[in-house]
Amino acid sequence: MNRKWIPKITFWRCVFALIFLMGLYVSYIRFFKGLGASTNLNDKVPWGLWVGFDVLCGVGLAAGGFTITLVVHLFNMKKYKPIVPSTVLSAFLGYNLVSAGLMYDIGRPYRIWHPMRFWNHHSVMFEVALCVMMYTTVLALEFSPMIFKRLKWEKPLRIVKSITIPLVIAGFILSTLHQSSLGTVFLIVPGRLHQLWYTPILPLMFITSAIAAGLSMVIVESYISRRAFNKRLELDLLAGVGRAVLVVLAVYCVLKVKDLFNRDAIELLFDGSHESKMFLLEMGLGVAAPLGMLAVSRIRETQSGLFISSVMVVTGFVINRLNVSITGMISSSGVKYFPSWMEIGATVFLVAMGFALFGAAVKYLPVFPEETEQETEESLRYLVPERRPVMTP
Secondary structure: OOOOOOOOOOHHHHHHHHHHHHHHHHHHHHHHHOHHHHOOOOOOOOOOHHHHHHHHHHHHHOOHHHHHHHHHHOOOOHHHHHHHHHHHHHHHHHHHHHHHHHHHHOOOHHHOOHHHHOOOOOOHHHHHHHHHHHHHHHHHHHHHHHHHHHHOOHHHHHHHHHOHHHHHHHHHHHHHHHHHHHHHHHHHOOOOOOOOOOOOOHHHHHHHHHHHHHHHHHHHHHHHHHHHHOOOOOHHHHHHHHHHHHHHHHHHHHHHHHHHHHOOOHHHHHOOOHHHHHHHHHHHHHHHHHHHHHOOHHHHOOHHHHHHHHHHHHHHHHHHHHHHHHHHHHHHHOOOOOOOHHHHHHHHHHHHHHHHHHHHHHHHOOOOOOOOHHHHHHHHHHHOOOOOOOOOO
16 A cells, blocks of 8 residues: 555644544535524624634735835835735735635525625625635736746746736725725724724724734744744845834834724723723733834844744734624623634634645745755754854943
8 A cells, every 4th residue: 555645644734634624514505504503693783703803803914915015116125025925925915715615604505696796886795795806816817927937837937927916906906995894894884883993093003003003923933933944034134124013013003093083982992891901902902012122123023023023013903803793892792702613713714725725835836035054054053043252442
């Protein structure tokens, strides 16, 4: 018997197999028994974990794709070109998983194509749906050179490369439109969303926080790729991304604080309610703490400092989106909501599929730059940054 094609059994492969089986079962219940059999949603809480995490977080965390391609191809910052393939790949996978998450969330998933045929010009969700579909197409084209290089298809590769700049511009326009429109969606519920999060500048808040979280995901993915696939990106590149996160996060923090003062909502921070505690957690963990860390160059220029601060930004971003879509809406609904185990299971299943597809792409496609033997040996030094010599008088 040829054992060449039998994969080696490891702990993480067993975990993934269990998650995969659970995902198949949850998918069967959802698509054959309906939302009532698989979720804790009801008429007063129609949007839950799948909208809050799978859609709002998935779209935002993929914002690194359009940000990095923009600075490389339009601002001519070629230094960051090695990051482009991995960020485009993660964005492409992210948007496909968002689409898969939408299939779970909408009541009649077989009608997901309806926005393309039955246009509703008065709906913000129509604009979001159209932008997401078009941007996923743009990402597919930006991702295609990795496949063409692998297959050595020269002609299609030249054609796609010749339209790189129009694709980057289209991606930037479509991303800014739907990233902000996801915030616009919640402007239609002024009486329901808690005052700590409801603000006329919610679209601006959404796109600013998405840029910070998307760039932080670039750093997190690089760290995980190094641990899982022995692939790495240069520390000075990631430190540059960290500086960009610092600037964007500072702008977001100023906007947030100034908005609270302008709306006389600052006193709500300390009323002891569940909403105030969640808001303080979101801002403390996801904004204040990483701002303090990234502002110190000796922390920002180390792998551990970059990774920990980036994880904080991503975690704070996830809490923010869940606060806007769930925490801030629960009080006005008059009922309690906590996702069922099947809602959590479907989300874990989609995240696991994202990791598996990213790993397969890294293994078979030219996602990371090729490393020479000397660079591989020097990669150990990546863990221990060089210290500046101490100057003695």
